[in-house]
Amino acid sequence: MVGEWLVKTSLLALAQSLRELCFPAICLFCQQQLTAFTPLHLCQSCQSRIRLIQTPLCQCCGVEFASTTGDNHYCGPCLAKPPYFSKARAILRYDDESAKLVHAFKYGGKTVARSTFCALAERATTLADLAPPELIIPVPLHRKRLQSRGFNQALVLARFLFANERRHIAVNLLRRNRWTDPQTTLSGKERRQNLKGAFSVNKPEKILGRRILLIDDVYTTGTTLNECAKILRENGAAQVEALTLARVE
Ligand SMILES: [Zn+2]
Ligand SMILES: [Zn+2]
Numbered sequence: 692m693v694g695e696w697l698v699k700t701s702l703l704a705l706a707q708s709l710r711e712l713c714f715p716a717i718c719l720f721c722q723q724q725l726t727a728f729t730p731l732h733l734c735q736s737c738q739s740r741i742r743l744i745q746t747p748l749c750q751c752c753g754v755e756f757a758s759t760t761g762d763n764h765y766c767g768p769c770l771a772k773p774p775y776f777s778k779a780r781a782i783l784r785y786d787d788e789s790a791k792l793v794h795a796f797k798y799g800g801k802t803v804a805r806s807t808f809c810a811l812a813e814r815a816t817t818l819a820d821l822a823p824p825e826l827i828i829p830v831p832l833h834r835k836r837l838q839s840r841g842f843n844q845a846l847v848l849a850r851f852l853f854a855n856e857r858r859h860i861a862v863n864l865l866r867r868n869r870w871t872d873p874q875t876t877l878s879g880k881e882r883r884q885n886l887k888g889a890f891s892v893n894k895p896e897k898i899l900g901r902r903i904l905l906i907d908d909v910y911t912t913g914t915t916l917n918e919c920a921k922i923l924r925e926n927g928a929a930q931v932e933a934l935t936l937a938r939v940e
Contacts, residue, residue, distance in 0.1 A: 719807060720791050730810040742784040743815050744938060752913055753779045753817070753938060763820075774913060775920035776931045781910055781938030782808070782815040789937045793908055796936075797844045805851045808936065812852055821932050824904035826897075827853055827860045830919055831867040831890070848936060849906040864893050865919060882914040890919055892926040899927040910938040 716725045718734040731738055747756045749766035752774060756766075783789040796804045812818060829845035837843055849860050869889045877885055892898060905919055910933070920931040 730806045732807050740788045744781050744784055744817050753781060774917045775924050776916055776933045778820060779910055779933040780818050780821055781935045782811050783937040785909055785937035785939045793937055808851050822902055825901045826903045828865050828903055828905055830907040831865055833867045833870050835870055845907045864897055866891050866893055879912055886918040890922045892922055895926040898923055900929045902930045903928050905933040907935045910935040
């Protein structure tokens, strides 16, 4: 029947336009037209250049070791001075390719990146080391930076990756009190100095004895995550682990 056919066709068209609305058919990296639907939103060529973090890695900070075989073990710096977090894991190696994705997400707030991140996280086998968290805490931005950027990329990432666990995402328990200079130009010691006292815990009773997962976009030197983990541990968190989208080698 024509009526039935029309209904079907318009439903198909609606589904198609919804899909296009949610998934524009261009590659997130090179803007090339995609020929087939892929949750990654990347063309074959860009997909092949994406590097997921591989084992063997430091079982604490997650740095990849140069060898391609062998078991995970502690790296020298983690053995010498263990961080306050017990594990940090990342989905991607931070390189020229993933930097484009991180940048687009951080400054453009591309919501289309959601399915890309989720698809990548599913493929990142090294994330299986992380314990199921009781609380998921995105690294907070200072109020002023939040106002200028309009959103906290760590919170957006947490909501993307833990869409079914939103009740565990806590936004107001960890606060950034001080405006800090961007960390990028600072040495390790200066970074630590720069962040001293920058964070505080809002309601310590809520984190007492909890297993916490910190979320941030990029693990650079780990100073920010370590400072957050320190303050959480000092306030009674049982365990702090960290998950980032990308990790600098
Ligand atoms: Zn591409
Ligand atoms: Zn390490």
